Amino acid sequence: xxxxxxxxxxxxxxxxxxxxxxxxxxxxxxxxxxxxxxxxxxxxxxxxxxxxxxxxxxxxxxxxxxxxxxxxxxxxxxxxxxxxxxxxxxxxxxxxxxxxxxxxxxxxxxxxxxxxxxxxxxxxxxxxxxxxxxxxxxxxxxxxxxxxxxxxxxxxxxxxxxxxxxxxxxxxxxxxxxxxxxxxxxxxxxxxxxxxxxxxxxxxxxxxxxxxxxxxxxxxxxxxxxxxxxxxxxxxxxxxxxxxxxxxxxxxxxxxxxxxxxxxxxxxxxxxxxxxxxxxxxxxxxxxxxxxxxxxxxxxxxxxxxxxxxxxxxxxxxxxxxxxxxxxxxxxxxxxxxxxxxxxxxxxxxxxxxxxxxxxxxxxxxxxxxxxxxxxxxxxxxxxxxxxxxxxxxxxxxxxxxxxxxxxxxxxxxxxxxxxxxxxxxxx
Amino acid sequence: xxxxxxxxxxxxxxxxxxxxxxxxxxxxxxxxxxxxxxxxxxxxxxxxxxxxxxxxxxxxxxxxxxxxxxx
Ligand code: SF4
Ligand code: SF4
Numbered sequence: 001x002x003x004x005x006x007x008x009x010x011x012x013x014x015x016x017x018x019x020x021x022x023x024x025x026x027x028x029x030x031x032x033x034x035x036x037x038x039x040x041x042x043x044x045x046x047x048x049x050x051x052x053x054x055x056x057x058x059x060x061x062x063x064x065x066x067x068x069x070x071x072x073x074x075x076x077x078x079x080x081x082x083x084x085x086x087x088x089x090x091x092x093x094x095x096x097x098x099x100x101x102x103x104x105x106x107x108x109x110x111x112x113x114x115x116x117x118x119x120x121x122x123x124x125x126x127x128x129x130x131x132x133x134x135x136x137x138x139x140x141x142x143x144x145x146x147x148x149x150x151x152x153x154x155x156x157x158x159x160x161x162x163x164x165x166x167x168x169x170x171x172x173x174x175x176x177x178x179x180x181x182x183x184x185x186x187x188x189x190x191x192x193x194x195x196x197x198x199x200x201x202x203x204x205x206x207x208x209x210x211x212x213x214x215x216x217x218x219x220x221x222x223x224x225x226x227x228x229x230x231x232x233x234x235x236x237x238x239x240x241x242x243x244x245x246x247x248x249x250x251x252x253x254x255x256x257x258x259x260x261x262x263x264x265x266x267x268x269x270x271x272x273x274x275x276x277x278x279x280x281x282x283x284x285x286x287x288x289x290x291x292x293x294x295x296x297x298x299x300x301x302x303x304x305x306x307x308x309x310x311x312x313x314x315x316x317x318x319x320x321x322x323x324x325x326x327x328x329x330x331x332x333x334x335x336x337x338x339x340x341x342x343x344x345x346x347x348x349x350x351x352x353x354x355x356x357x358x359x360x361x362x363x364x365x366x367x368x369x370x371x372x373x374x375x376x377x378x379x380x381x382x383x384x385x386x387x388x389x390x391x392x393x394x395x396x397x398x399x400x401x402x403x404x405x406x407x408x409x410x411x412x413x414x415x416x417x418x419x420x421x422x423x424x425x426x427x428x
Numbered sequence: 429x430x431x432x433x434x435x436x437x438x439x440x441x442x443x444x445x446x447x448x449x450x451x452x453x454x455x456x457x458x459x460x461x462x463x464x465x466x467x468x469x470x471x472x473x474x475x476x477x478x479x480x481x482x483x484x485x486x487x488x489x490x491x492x493x494x495x496x497x498x499x
Contacts, residue, residue, distance in 0.1 A: 181436045334437035335461040370457060376437045 083163025106204025275382025354405025
């Protein structure tokens with residue numbers, strides 16, 4: 001760790017509205033033109049050395065993905081993925097709505113590196129100001145001349161899994177925003193049947209900065225395995241919930257202090273959102289926020305999500321509520337996901353109300369392990385992780401509920417957000 | 429290279445034929461969807477595996493030769 005400073009990506013983020021191209025260039029400088037020939041792909045080299053990983057949740061090395069697309073046969077397409085399905089995440093929305101030029105830079109640089117002439121910026125429909133921000137930003141780009149890639153903005157219908165790579169590509173090809181069977185992999189056959197690079201918008205923002213300052217600069221922050229900085233959405237019992245840029249590997253306690261500290265006693269932190277892991281607050285605060293360091297606690301940071309659950313909340317009610325929503329977010333295609341998640345959600349409701357049948361907690365644990373790996377996408381695995389980790393950290397609370405039913409906390413307002421597309425459309 | 433069974437979960441309709449024809453490595457869950465034994469298919473059972481693949485009415489089951497990758 002070093003004295004390199006933060007913020008990087010969030011430098012100059014406006015409190016309202018979005019940054020202009022002139023402000024963007026004043027902060028970061030002009031977008032460089034990197035050399036690209038058959039044998040020398042400067043961006044590929046820098047990304048390889050930087051160790052940048054995808055920030056959409058999967059954490060796959062960005063350079064490897066880029067290279068696969070660059071080497072695949074056919075004219076490539078670049079997709080900037082800003083769908084952000086997890087209701088506890090807001091970093092992608094922030095980038096789209098406030099700092100659109102950074103991810104546009106990243107998409108242009110990636111397009112050049114893979115030889116793409118088309119860029120799609122995919123915006124989740126919940127990010128109500130994103131389309132306008134990105135459209136205005138594009139209209140300001142006097143560096144987009146003839147010969148530059150065509151860029152279009154596409155609004156993607158809400159859905160927890162609609163930002164999954166194959167679901168997104170399927171939608172862009174005119175199908176529903178649901179995951180498809182793999183293979184084909186999108187890097188071989190994606191949008192319009194062409195090799196497609198799908199990168200999360202935060203990943204593209206990092207690319208924009210690495211292209212300017214180089215891999216060594218990127219590595220001045222973070223750990224050897226997970227260098228650089230990353231955006232984390234912090235919510236729950238927090239003084240200033242929001243999106244923070246942290247040094248990868250920084251302790252959770254530092255992030256929580258940056259967010260003004262907790263507002264009340266916390267019974268657990270949820271790391272990694274709704275495919276994530278519950279950790280005890282005392283242990284949690286000492287954890288370093290990188291997937292390598294979190295692995296010892298069985299956790300990951302996923303798409304960079306931290307929720308502080310106050311002791312006043314009923315964790316059983318919270319989980320029942322979220323599991324019910326997640327079951328409804330199944331794309332309804334794979335039997336074990338449809339049936340397994342519905343069974344888990346119904347049993348959690350039963351546990352909360354003390355009306356579940358025999359040994360409901362053992363049933364829940366069994367279903368959680370039964371659904372893992374048995375779907376076309378990772379949705380059942382994510383739910384299984386969330387539920388299994390809650391059952392193990394809160395064994396007492398669950399046993400208590402199974403016996404006695406609802407508690408005082410059940411009546412309180414839920415902390416964990418779920419989102420209904422309808423409610424959002426009317427609110428917008 | 430060992431053979432592995434793969435299921436296309438989007439196509440699988442819980443017909444259960446596969447478990448009937450290849451009970452050694454395929455069980456069914458309570459909704460009738462297959463549960464695969466993660467072990468590689470022993471050579472003497474390959475014929476059973478092929479029969480199960482051929483019998484799947486939705487072509488959801490496939491056999492694949494997979495190079496063993498270090499995980
Ligand atoms: S696993 Fe679930 S969410 Fe994923 S494609 Fe299948 S049904 Fe849809
Ligand atoms: S036979 Fe085919 S459709 Fe039936 S359960 Fe097996 S894989 Fe699924």
